[in-house]
Amino acid sequence: MGNARILNTYIHQLIETSTPEAPAWNIEKLRAGKPNTWNYIDGCMIKALLDLHGITGDDAYLDFADRFIDHFVREDGSIASYDPKAYNLDNVNAGKTLYQLYAITEKPKYRKAMDTIYSQLEGQPRTVEGSFWHKLIYPNQVWLDGLYMAQPFYMQYELSFRDGRGCPDSLHQFEVVRERMRDDRNGLYFHAYDASRESFWCDPVTGLSSCFWLRAEGWFAMALVDTWELMPASMSGERDILRRMFRELIDAMLPYQDGETGMWSQVINLPNIAPNYAETSGSAIFAYAIMKGVRLGVLPESYFEAGRRAFQGICDTKLGEEDGRLTLDGICLVAGLGNTDHREGTFEYYMREPVVRNDAKGVAPLVLAYVEMLRRERGV
Incomplete structure (x- = not known):
């Protein structure tokens, strides 16, 4: 695969210039000039490095990931800079790495940290439909992002430690999103939903935001396929529900795939x-x-080419070199809704958010896509 050497070099460049205190891929933290904390961005990157270790066997990825997470997790299972009672679903995402690291290292504190994060979900406020609020500071709001941040961790915890008792609840939250947030006209999902219909950014009748933001759509797609992967064969009916939702979403996305670059x-x-543009992170996620x-057999074989085209298009058009170092461009830094009047969720809003390089929200899914390419190449 022609991109292998370039990507391997790029990934090693990033980890060689990163520490838990200052990861090179967390552009938000670097721009803010603040000490690093337990956050979803690093969680995305460490999860990708662990998956890359799994397919390549390169211990440099595992060693870095272990040192990074170990830095935050204390011996009693508490996590530096993380407060479960902030009830922020973003903070659950990095917890996914604990399952892989505990299986490999058997460090007791990683197992205890899973309980710490689960304690957040036990108390997480919910909408009237039973969905987790995205954050305590966003009452009654469900964002597509939150499904990816929390549901795979939630499903895995329930299956691993609670005999699956909470699995129906996790599935229900996916079904609520489909019922409330999907546009029947084009099959796409709106970025967010306010069950109270009180936020300045939402439609007062439907509670929905106004746009289909690529990365949010991608987070939801990842949530579906990653959660499906965790579910045992004994949950065949539940798996069929997520399978249908996932294929339905991919079918809705394919008409919008750019014919030249394969991106969205x-x-x-x-x-x-x-000034709409081909965005790297969401395209890599898809x-x-x-x-x-x-x-996994969730999609027919004929769909693979759409994914490969997106991966290749990003490598061809967004992965380049500057001053002797590789760089990944075209990544929307952040987008959200609410609390301040400049995050109103309009087309103009999504256009004015900064576009940056080398942020893990683009790098990590590109690494995950690379892992899928390696799996394909090696037949595993």
């Missing part, structure tokens, strides 16, 4: 409206999700 636009359904879906 920042606002998915308006690719020809300036490259990964589609190829993984094919590998």
Whole structure:
């Protein structure tokens, strides 16, 4: 695979210049000039490095991941800079790495830290439909992002330690999102939903935000396929529900895939409206999700090419070199809704958020897509 050497070099460059205190891929923290904390961005990257170790056997990835997470997790299972009672679903995401690291290292504190994070979900406030609030500071709001941040961890914990008692609840939260947040006209999902209909950014009747943001759509796709992967064969009916939702979403996305680059636009359904642009992180997420879906049998074989095209298009158009170092461009730094009047969720809002390089929200899914390409190449 022609991209292997370039990507391996790029990933090693990033980890060689990163520490738990200052990871090179966390552009938000670097720009803010603040000490690093337990956060979802690093969680994305460490999870990708662990998966890369799993397929390559390169212990440099495992050693770095272990040192990184070990830095935050204390011996009693508490986590530095993490407060479960902040009830922020983003903070659950890095907990996914604990399962892999505990299986390999058997460090008791990693097992205890899973309980610490689960304690957040036990108290997480919910909407009237039973969905987790995205954050305590966003009352009654469900964001697509939150499904990815929390549901795979939740499902895995329930299956590993609670005989699956909470699995129906996890499935219900996916079903609520489909019922409330999917647009029947094009099959896409709106970024967020306010069950109270009180937020300034939402439709007062439906509670929905106004746009289809690519990365949020991608987070939801990853949530579906990653959670499906965890579910045992005994949950065949539940797996069929997520399988249908996932294929339905991918089918809705494919008409918007760019014919030349294989990528998708920042606002998915308006690719020809300036200044919309081909966005790297969401495109990489869909490259990964589609190829993984094919590998797991959730999608037919014919879908693989769409994922491969997205991966190749990113490598061809967004992965380059500057001053002797590799760089990944075209990554939306952040996008959200609420609390301040400049995050109103309009097309113009998504266009004015910063576009950056080398942020893990783009790098990590590209690494995950690369892992899927390696799996394909090696037949595993």
